[in-house]
Amino acid sequence: MSTATATAPYRLSSRGILRSEWHKLWTLRSTWIMLGLASVLTVVLGMILGATYTSSPGDEIDPVTYALLGTQIGQVAIAVLGILVTAGEYATGMVRATMAAVPRRLPVLWAKSAVFGTVALGILLVTNFLTFPLAQMFLGGTDLEASLGDPGIARAVAGSAIGTALIGVIVLALGSALRSVPGTIGAYVGGLILLPQLATMIPNDTVKDLLNYFPLPAAESLAAPNPLPGDLSPGVGLLALGVWAAASLAAAAYLLKRRDV
Template sequence: MPASTAHSRIQRPGKRQRLSAAPNPGTPATSSTTYKVTGLRVLRSEWAKFWSLRSSWITLGVAVFLLVLFGAVAAYTYSPDAAAAGGPPGPGGSGGDSDAVSLALTGVTFASLAVGVLGVLLSAGEYSTGMIRSTLTAVPRRLPVLWSKALVIGPIALILTTLGALAAFQLGTPGLDGEQISLALSDDGVLRSLAGAGVYLALVAVFGVALGVLIRSSAGAIAALVGVLLILPGLASLLPDSWYDTLSPYFPSNAGSAVYALHETSGSLSPGAGLAVFAGWVALALAGAAFRLVKTDA
């Protein structure tokens, strides 16, 4: 073989050499492209993660179903005589005169447990499976993960539970036809109360996310959620009457019930004040969750 031919074969680049050669300046180097972690990308990741879980669909469906079911049943089983003798409780379990809105929102307590548990599972569930380590490795700044989880579940719960409250009211309206407490959707305060129920339940869902990150245990966070929303008002009744009357309106569930109550009752907060107090509780839980997320290991 001539030396010149052998030399040309040695110098001719092979396929592997061509692949490792420097790319053309006009061709983008996709293999070495790096992506910056942004809040929007973290939000999109949490959105995909939320809808990929079967528990999200099931729990949201249960929350809306309970809201509609109990509201409709309460309207169709309403009896003026029974109401005069003691009556079913008003929104959030507080006493008071019944009205079409309070009957429609009878299921809010049950729905709040469902969306609150969903919020806990969305956050504490990652600690149970160990997936939180991968999440925080991908997002080293950590806090965007917490904010994204809250931003995902809050609007979803707001929209679906508001629609559920509207459906419960509309389904129950024929059952109250001719009754003194019957109301129309256009009556003063009705839409505000139904929308207020959605706002309250959305905040409960965010509260569940905060408790999940703060406690890092699904069982523990669910127990804390039930204790704060349901057990705490009952235990507070053991306090002296003067203390109870002063503190009771500021308990989370009582402040939340004021958000969607049609009429302000004696000793309760106004809707605006109730929203501010309950949002303050949620903000406090989020602050505690943020502090622990940043300061302690996963």
């Protein structure tokens, strides 16, 4: 009597897709380069700024913004990595294999954004909470002397990391929607960086108030220990960034379902 062995059909799972995207992210050379640049530049610049700072009357910069000034460069590295995670996969053609393995498509986008956002946030939190105390080693006795235990400081240090990670997720979604590395870089520079700066030239108070809700100003509000009058509160800034990220991912998901690979 012969027996037939039944083979269980291959079944996709959210855990398996997440594991696959985790593996793909860490096997990219650009991941190590961009995350390394974001961390090293933030730490090194923070120490250099701390070592060279001299108190000056009229300075309005806060200790967190000053110590973490390198995050502005790090944010570019995180954004570029977000672009490579999505648009870069279209450039290499690997997306065809990915979508063949996951025909429903959308779980791939959710997994990419979750893995990327988690990794970026973890690296940025460690970097920021390392950089601030190192910078403060040189800032003791100046008007920028502060500690993580002071009101609003730890929240602002963490908020800087959260804001940068969410900017990265927004750019990742742009990469998925545009499917072009140069095109997404152009959209990031033009739409997120240059457009708000150009709009400040419009002599209209309503426009200037609305600009606070754009991604970069909203992210800056998260890194402020004591928001200035007219600026967004950290809570509102986080909500604005969350809405931008959700809207960007929703648009990317819509286009992903509508297009051919």
